[in-house]
Amino acid sequence: MPNPAESPPTIEAAPAPPAPPALSGLIKALIVVAASASLVLALLLLGASHSDPYTQATLDLVGSESNGGRLFRLNCAGCHGLAAQGLVGPNLHGVSHRKNDRQLIQQVVSGRTPPMPRFQPEPQAMADLLAFLHSLPS
Numbered sequence: 001m002p003n004p005a006e007s008p009p010t011i012e013a014a015p016a017p018p019a020p021p022a023l024s025g026l027i028k029a030l031i032v033v034a035a036s037a038s039l040v041l042a043l044l045l046l047g048a049s050h051s052d053p054y055t056q057a058t059l060d061l062v063g064s065e066s067n068g069g070r071l072f073r074l075n076c077a078g079c080h081g082l083a084a085q086g087l088v089g090p091n092l093h094g095v096s097h098r099k100n101d102r103q104l105i106q107q108v109v110s111g112r113t114p115p116m117p118r119f120q121p122e123p124q125a126m127a128d129l130l131a132f133l134h135s136l137p138s
């Protein structure tokens with residue numbers, strides 16, 4: 001019969017090692033990533049809700065570049081030139097790289113920059129104008 005006092009210490013006696021720091025660091029990083037992802041999402045939703053119904057309706061439509069060109073020659077070419085090369089109003093080549101669609105819509109409907117008048121196109125006509133502005137060379 002072996003003497004219990006002489007038996008080697010059992011492994012159960014060893015305290016459980018604490019979680020390695022690398023792992024808890026990873027968990028913290030994941031929490032930070034999840035938190036920033038939800039912040040970005042919240043900001044995106046906030047931004048979308050700021051867009052007015054007219055702008056949203058326009059952006060939801062697919063524009064016709066050729067009809068946009070027709071509308072441009074009728075309403076805009078007098079100031080911006082038949083080829084949108086600039087006259088009284090500035091050259092619009094590459095304007096869709098300088099301004100996003102919401103800004104372009106505002107430019108057309110707001111009348112905030114006289115002498116450019118305030119236009120009130122139907123959303124489809126505005127979508128067509130946008131398609132035309134996008135088609136201009138940069």
Ligand code: HEC
Nearest residue numbers: 075076079088089090095107108113114115116117119129
């Ligand atoms: C009476 C002249 C006039 C008419 C008509 C006119 N514009 Fe303009 N437009 C201007 C002037 C002037 C500016 C510059 C305004 C400013 O920024 O001070 C401008 C600016 C713009 C800009 C911004 C250019 C940039 O580089 O940021 C866009 C886009 C534009 N017009 C599109 C149109 C469209 C589309 C139409 C027709 C629906 C139109 N404009 C009709 C005079 C006109």
